[in-house]
Amino acid sequence: MDRHKRQIAAGALALILAASTYLLAAPETRAEAPAGQITWALHFTLAPTLFEPAETPGLITPFLVLYALHDAMLKPMPGKSVAPSLAESWTMSPDGLVYEFVLRKGPRFHSGEPVTAEDVKFSFERYRGISAKLLKDKVAAVETPDPARVRFRLKQPWPDFMTFYGTPATGAGWIVPKKYVEKVGEEGFKKHPIGAGPYRFVSFNPGVELVLEAFDGYWRKAPSVRQLSFKVATDISTRLAMLKRGEADIAYAITGPLGEEVRRTPGLTLKSTPFSSTHWLVFADQWDASSPWHDRRVRLAATYAVDRQAINQAETLGFSKITGSFIPASFEFYWQPPIYQYDPAKARQLLTEAGYPKGFDAGDFWCDAGATSFCEPVQNYLQAAGIRTKLRPLERAAFMKAYQEKKLKNIIYGLSGVSGNAATRIEAFTASSGSYAYGGYPDIDGLFREQATELDAKKREVILHRIQQLIHDKVMYLPIWQLSLLQAHGPRIAESGLGLIADYPWSAPYEELKLKAK
Numbered sequence: 001m002d003r004h005k006r007q008i009a010a011g012a013l014a015l016i017l018a019a020s021t022y023l024l025a026a027p028e029t030r031a032e033a034p035a036g037q038i039t040w041a042l043h044f045t046l047a048p049t050l051f052e053p054a055e056t057p058g059l060i061t062p063f064l065v066l067y068a069l070h071d072a073m074l075k076p077m078p079g080k081s082v083a084p085s086l087a088e089s090w091t092m093s094p095d096g097l098v099y100e101f102v103l104r105k106g107p108r109f110h111s112g113e114p115v116t117a118e119d120v121k122f123s124f125e126r127y128r129g130i131s132a133k134l135l136k137d138k139v140a141a142v143e144t145p146d147p148a149r150v151r152f153r154l155k156q157p158w159p160d161f162m163t164f165y166g167t168p169a170t171g172a173g174w175i176v177p178k179k180y181v182e183k184v185g186e187e188g189f190k191k192h193p194i195g196a197g198p199y200r201f202v203s204f205n206p207g208v209e210l211v212l213e214a215f216d217g218y219w220r221k222a223p224s225v226r227q228l229s230f231k232v233a234t235d236i237s238t239r240l241a242m243l244k245r246g247e248a249d250i251a252y253a254i255t256g257p258l259g260e261e262v263r264r265t266p267g268l269t270l271k272s273t274p275f276s277s278t279h280w281l282v283f284a285d286q287w288d289a290s291s292p293w294h295d296r297r298v299r300l301a302a303t304y305a306v307d308r309q310a311i312n313q314a315e316t317l318g319f320s321k322i323t324g325s326f327i328p329a330s331f332e333f334y335w336q337p338p339i340y341q342y343d344p345a346k347a348r349q350l351l352t353e354a355g356y357p358k359g360f361d362a363g364d365f366w367c368d369a370g371a372t373s374f375c376e377p378v379q380n381y382l383q384a385a386g387i388r389t390k391l392r393p394l395e396r397a398a399f400m401k402a403y404q405e406k407k408l409k410n411i412i413y414g415l416s417g418v419s420g421n422a423a424t425r426i427e428a429f430t431a432s433s434g435s436y437a438y439g440g441y442p443d444i445d446g447l448f449r450e451q452a453t454e455l456d457a458k459k460r461e462v463i464l465h466r467i468q469q470l471i472h473d474k475v476m477y478l479p480i481w482q483l484s485l486l487q488a489h490g491p492r493i494a495e496s497g498l499g500l501i502a503d504y505p506w507s508a509p510y511e512e513l514k515l516k517a518k
Helices: 001-025 063-069 117-125 132-138 161-166 176-192 236-245 256-264 297-304 308-316 344-353 370-384 397-405 422-429 443-453 457-474
Strands: 037-042 073-079 080-084 086-094 098-104 139-146 149-154 199-205 211-213 227-232 269-283 362-366 387-395 411-416 479-491 493-495
Touching: 001 117, 001 236, 063 211, 063 227, 063 387, 073 161, 080 086, 098 117, 098 161, 117 139, 117 149, 117 176, 132 139, 132 161, 149 161, 149 457, 161 422, 199 411, 236 256, 236 479, 256 269, 256 308, 256 479, 269 297, 269 370, 297 344, 297 387, 297 479, 308 370, 308 479, 344 370, 362 370, 370 387, 370 397, 370 411, 387 397, 422 443, 422 457, 443 457
Parallel strands: 037 227, 362 387, 362 411
Antiparallel strands: 073 080, 086 098, 098 149, 139 149, 199 211, 211 227, 269 411, 269 479
16 A cells, blocks of 8 residues: 555656646746727816825716726726725724725835835825815724734724725725835825826826826736827817827717717717716805795706706717716615606796796806816706806816815806715715815704714615705705716727726726737
8 A cells, every 4th residue: 555655646746747847848928018009088188186096086087097007905896896906805893993904915016116004004194085084084093013904993883984995985095105205295296106006107298198108017917008198188079080080099078969970980989888977056055045046946946947858868869867866876875866857837937936037147157177068058958947157167177176165156067976875975065064065954964974873774774865855855956967978989999998897987997908909
């Protein structure tokens, strides 16, 4: 028996040696070096704040850049709403007070430095975006027991911690290199950002173009496209012309009539990307007793005055979803409100009852310049009912800054496409303490505080449904739609990345993009 065992062992050793010899002799297999360039035509003006995870403003826009330059502890990926990225795993204590993350081995910043627990702690503490105060108020401490572990201690159980930290609801979980930021300073980082994403910064011509290059040290997968170029083209006709001439490979935000032209043009492909972006009108002066908007009948009149389905058909070929809420239907704790149908006669009747039989001058109608094509038909419908406004488009960064600083009046075209749930949307836009709230109601504020610490999901749902019902009953907003953007790409694209991540409108993940073989 001993002899037999020795023969088996000798045979196994021979197989191992033979395999080793083969592996040593076999040529090393490498992924093909990234090649080629993909160019996007963007519908908004790029600004350095979009390169900065710490300053995410409650829009999905910055993640267009963040998915390329940076990486997060967790983030939405194809097939997963929350996928492990820089963190390979995480746990929550039974009492809901401690969250611990284990960092993945291998990820490095574009500088070559490894991603460590100190970088994670630093990135969280320097975060100053839309939900900074909320996160800092809820988190008691961030600990780094060793270079590969990060521990968050909460002051009290908070069921939304992972929603805020592990999704694009904020940029708090996107990691930047501590040593580099401290070396070059905040302004230096914006001028030349370094991240841990699949692409590294090459150049930025403000208002014109951002150029990125493949980072061959990316942990997840080496990109196949060498260079990415994002060119600003705020005029829709210009974006389509760039696509037709081959100056752009992907064009964002192609509205209705031009979408039909894309469909008719050989070599071009139209793609609809539905995502968690709701649009709504904010009646910013509804808490001012001297304003017409203080009267619920006026707000309701405006709601009846707008034919949203006609706008949907004209601007997004009917792909967007008409909604009665500013909260996306896919969000947890969403409540489906009744939808006010287009009824111009009812709108005029309500205005008469409110004391405005001839309508009134409603002042400024503020909007992000990128949404102007959506706002103009809304403005026209309001005008037809007697509500006269002056459209005031602002460049995106300026609009969001003025909105958050409460500098806008009368009507604001609100929109948000970030991840989250019903509570996170209400926290930012409706609760009186919200970053974008211009006022509040005591009953809604009280219920919001009640649900914030409720760990029983069923009980929490009941409270959040009640809040949404109150929002609807008070006509706090005029919901427009849940947007489905129309995008287009040219003949060189094999994989555009559009639609790979659910509820996300941009190309991503960038390491999955492919050009057709020549």
